[in-house]
Amino acid sequence: SQQGEEDPQALSIQEGENATMNCSYKTSINNLQWYRQNSGRGLVHLILIRSNEREKHSGRLRVTLDTSKKSSSLLITASRAADTASYFCATDGNSGGSNYKLTFGKGTLLTVNP
């Protein structure tokens, strides 16, 4: 089963608007990561937030993490048509060593209309 679940499944906005995507997960984590995927291509890492962090920024990206609610949000400000992609959260489920793996949610498809 998926560890992370993104919400909404799809989001359509106008260029210049902000986009917010949410991720919920089930078990404790060491860190949570967000990735972006353009259609049919590989994933690109956006940001990593550790379980002891509450907020992190990178350019137009802002990620928050609430471990008590087992949830995270990704905010993209001043969106551009080039931000059109699928966005995935990934968690490590507090795994490590021979048990380590990243589990991905099903993603949010973001469409930014020019």
Added chain:
Amino acid sequence: KAGVTQTPRYLIKTRGQQVTLSCSPISGHRSVSWYQQTPGQGLQFLFEYFSETQRNKGNFPGRFSGRQFSNSRSEMNVSTLELGDSALYLCASTPVQGAKLFFGSGTQLSVL
């Protein structure tokens, strides 16, 4: 530095055949993971290799196997292909466990 390279980019096979996919990680990265991506199931973890050893394996049948060579390059093999094996197969490398993954562009496998 060159990125993660996966070959081939596209592959068409028929049921019952076998297939081998290749992945060259970023230089210096010793951990290589494989994921299967389908519209229905999303991204699912296949296995992870580190220094030629499989450290972890996902919930896939034994038809799915892999290996890693001393230069960290990895291959995955799927035998007796089924229609449901049609998917985008993604390889990712990382220098240390817990760090971000660097993905290749994937191999799109179609089983007819």
